[in-house]
Amino acid sequence: ADARDLRSLVETLGVVPELRAAVDGIDALAELRGELDPLADLCGYLDDAIVPDPPREITDGGVIRDGFDAELDELRATAREGREWVADLEARERDRTGIENLEVGYTQVHGYYIEVTNSHLDAVPEEYTRRQTLKNSERFYTPALKRREDEILGAEERADSLEYEVFTEVRDRVADASDRIQALADAVARLDALAGLATVAVDRDYTRPTVFDPRETGRRGAADDGLLLKRGRHPVVERTESEFVPNDARLPGGSVTLLTGPNMSGKSTYMRQIAVAVVLAQAGSFVPAETARLPVVDRVFTRVGASDDIAGGESTFMREMTELRAILHDATERSLVFLDEVGRGTSTADGHAIARAAVEFLHDELGATTVFATHYHDLTDLADRLPRVRNRHLDATRTDGRVTFRHRVREGAASSSYGVRVAEMAGLPAAVVDRARELVGGTTPHSGPSRRPSTTRHGRRTGIPPARRSVTTNRPPTTGDPTPRKQRRYSASWQTCRPQRRRRWRRSRPSTISPDVQTSYSTDGTTRVA
Template identity: 65%
Template sequence: MTAVTGLPPTMADRKDDVTPMLSQYVELCEQHPDALVLFQVGDFYEAFCEAAEEVARVCEVTLTQREDSTGEYPMAGIPIDNAASYLERLVEADYRVALADQVEDAEEASGLVDRAVTRVITPGTVVEDELLAAGSTTYVASVVERDAANGERDGYGIAAVDASTGECFVTTVPTRGDVREELDRIQPNELLVAGDAPTVAPDGDWMESAVDAELFEPTVARDRLAEYVADPDRRLDNDAEQRACGAVLAYAEYTQGDDGPLEYVSRIRRHDQRDQLRLDAAALRSLELFDNRGPGSGETVFDVLDETASALGRRCLDRWLRRPLVDRAAIEDRLDAVDALVDDGVVRSDLSDLLAEAYDLERLAGRVSRERANARDLRALHATLSIVPELKERIADIPALSDHHARLDELRDVATLIDEAISPEPPMELTEGGVIKQSFDDELDALRTTEQEGREWVADLEATERERTGIDSLSVGHNQVHGYYIEVTNPNLDQVPDDYTRRQTLKNAERFYTPELKEREDEIFGAAERADSLEYELFCEVRETVAAETDRIQALATTIAELDALCSFSIAATEGDYVRPELRAASDDAHISIHGGRHPVVETTQAEFVPNDTDLAGGDVAIITGPNMSGKSTYMRQVALICLLAQTGSFVPAEAATLPVLDRIFTRVGASDDIAGGQSTFMREMSELTEILHDATDRSLVLLDEVGRGTSTADGLAIAQATTEFIHDELDATTLFATHYHGLTDLADEREGVHNLHFAATREGDDVTFLHRVAPGASSASYGIEVARMAGVPTPVVDRARDVVATMTGDASDSSVADNATDAADSHPTSDNDTATDPAASAAAADDALADALAEQTLDPETVAAVAAELQALDIATMTPLEALNTLDSLRSQLDEE
């Protein structure tokens, strides 16, 4: 995180000599040394000296110079009315921003206006609507290593809080790797680190913030938690959880400017990794649940399923996808609800329409509890409460939603209070009147009546005085400085009555008042001022009453969110032609049976998607061969996604599916260099493989794609074979293994649980057609040279490669025959000197032949160098086949131009 002090050391050292306002600024900077202090001066937030230079640079505002008795120094400001966009830039640049507001009325201040930091904005504690995306979550998290009774390390406590909604949860994980998995699932915006302590999860996408190590002290944390939960020792599992949770809550309090607990953080939930289908960062990434790295539609699994109508539902759907269930009964409950909504299109449509009218109750409750809600927020709450009776009516006859029906608290007392107290269309400002509804308070009504009658009397005064004085040009007006006045032009001054008292002299006229006008003015202003003050008091009382029901509002928010997520599942199922999956009993093995399975995202991007069946007994290892671009990776991912969606409670894209309840999905699909971490593609691949081989169980699903490709052919094949044997013999994990090492297919003859699948293709001459259909047995050809030709590799290179393969296999007539011969050679290597049958030697010879063929081309050296540079910069491991083809075509075009 970037740290900026408000004043240079030279000025800070002599703060007693600077002007009072600058001294006040530097004191606030010293109180918040880790933040950039923005100092309210009238209608602007100002920064001075070094901080001003940073604000000017990041926010792209003008850097000016301020001059006083201390000399000149930089100053930059942002308008308060339009501060959100500038604050967003500062937070995105990893600054903490401390807002120092004027906490005293400037007109009533005797001397320097008092200022105090009322809010610290950080990436993980943003609560302003203008800085938050609808339906998003913003977490600040902390991790504490647990000390076992014997003094040894014993796992880690992890806690996170969303300061905008009050959501707070905590868990314990056993290893450092599990810490990273949990943080990758949470995706916090900010991670707290105790003082100079090293982080337990480096290189994350979150900002690390060093905080006082005292926040993590057991006694301090427990005392903090005692203000949120009655018995921290009972509610939280261990000391590490208490310390982690206490620290994030203390930090959240600090950033919100609160001296006490955040009242809307009323439910601290514990969860256990064993109670959910575990998905690590590799699985989240490769299955593209929330991030699509390809060049296609850009849609993710979340995008396809997201038919939610409200921000509440969107957050719920996100949580469900990140933490699929493992409790069979809970999964069936969700499936029952989705099934009911799929069957009743009228209810489904009505629910979606009603839920679209729901405001974000979680954030509304947070603002109400923090006393930052305005009258429009309360009306938004009322608008949401008004749909609850209709929601209950729509689902009253659906048994699968009976629990939700019971939990739909109408909060009639709250709704009635808001409706009776708050104007239907109140202003944004709370202190300028028009907030409280007429007839809510007798005293306020009397004050408003006095004010209104006075203004009506003034409105009639002009006509009355014209008639009384005979001055036709006489007018009655008002301004902020002098109040009400009667204006008479200079030619008519001789007609002014004796009871007129001069108030103001103008160039061409005089302004007067009368005793009665002065009396009415005092009544009007007095009534208006008292009414505005009383309105604010009444509003605060209403808001406080509503805040006392925060728990009920949050419980209602949870119920509405779940209904919206279930409705979203049902809409996606109806529009996508999904089916309800059947779940196997816990006593059954992890047998996966899918008929006509489809990939939920890929099928939306293709006019004709080819469905495929899957029949994998628990512990089976399927070796999948076939050409590149034939559909191996899509097939593996769709099997994993169908299992995952089922455990979220969603219907699945298939004609039928009978599935086990898995404990974890592992993926080793694609990789790229981790340059910052000092890992090559192969090293990263092996690291991910290590985790699988250590942690997979007989209830896990493992996807392996081209394991071993990052090293020599011989070493890669050896690793791939040893991995397959270990998974089959030791782990008994259900596995899909896509490979170009055809030698692996022989394992099907050696081990009962290993069998071969392949993706077929047809060939006519040099044209290859991929059928995208899985079938039993091993692939008969790889069609590597044909794919190279389709990708645009120059013809001389393709022809030379055919010659090399034909030479190695002894048959120049058909490259598919050459592929078969090479496949056979992969299965039966002879000696290191036999290049015709040794796969490693054959591959090396082919590489050399391709290199020679390229070398024979007469190309401009500069063009070759440019193409080579582009090739070297490509992140091949994360490219899709289509992206690779387009890129190769572009590079070939550059060469063809020569």
């Protein structure tokens, strides 16, 4: 620590009495008030020792106040008196010698000197001893000036050394009080945190939650055993949006809530606001809601968002599975778990299977209260066969082709994700959006084939449907594809190739097949297209 650090400590300690006065009379903070030790003895000691605006470097001097150390004061007085004597010497010598341009100065190399120009050298007294010759002048010293120089430099050197010793003694005394200082810092930090939480609670209309321990109720899964938030809000999002739609949350202990709904409907925000409310409540804060009854949880687990670890060699899906593994290994029936679109980083079949298995494990083995957001709408049938699985969705309406996200949590499962509409809102090219909408409407499982106009080599639509041809490939059936084999569709534009290139095209791209052809698989693993 340097002198400025110690001076900052003095200023901080000076505020502590004001903090004690501010919390005086508040019973809930009586214990904390007792921990606000103003360290009056140390504060007074430092204030007496350190000047109000000390230099940054200790060796520069001028750190210790006058009057704190008698020996240091004496050395400073000697140096000060010597400099005053030198300052008066110039005027005295001008009067005595009659040399009007006589000057007294100082250099680090030669010390103090009396400088006389060449034009007045004949007026120099005999007691002047030459010290240095310059181009247009001579520099001299006198026995009296030499004695004063030795006094000044000696006193300053000894004062600097002594001042450093005194400062280290002051610093050591502060170090001896480090435990008291740290305890005070902890108390001030807690008071600061509580004041911040209180300010936010008042300014943003938070409510005091009822916090309970589910183990004391003895009724696992009962209506009064779970989490309840009425008109809950996200503390950050509500500050950044012009309008925020609050939502209720009822999560019975050990329940698994499957949350479906369109993209951008607010599923992730809904989960986050529940998690933040629980963390705030267990930290002792009010929560952003109209009413809150929250259980004590041992941990809050989240698997939200998507990111990879290039340096660690982990893909997005691997990172997702690693985090899911940690949750499934460490969560207990007292944990709160939030999973957002688990399984989206791999194939639909594999992702769906992993998501379903995770929900069943959370329900059957762990019993952790869980909110599971997903676009796998087939998962919602789990509510029909697992007693603690419930369906909720974020509401949206569609009128004349326009989708309105209402951001309201409703019972039951969502009917659609409106992904194509979100893609259109994001600004994808109209051709891509139109084709995606066409595929959703015509080539999804169990729907009829979609007629797509063929394209030329330059990408222009011709309006002529692709011809039917027979192609035999070595492409095996796709493992895990839930679509009936006879209804699989593949897109290609081989009919636009020149005749002399068709054979080569079929060899180089055996897996790209026209969207209007029917497929069947033979026992030898080849794919026949008609």
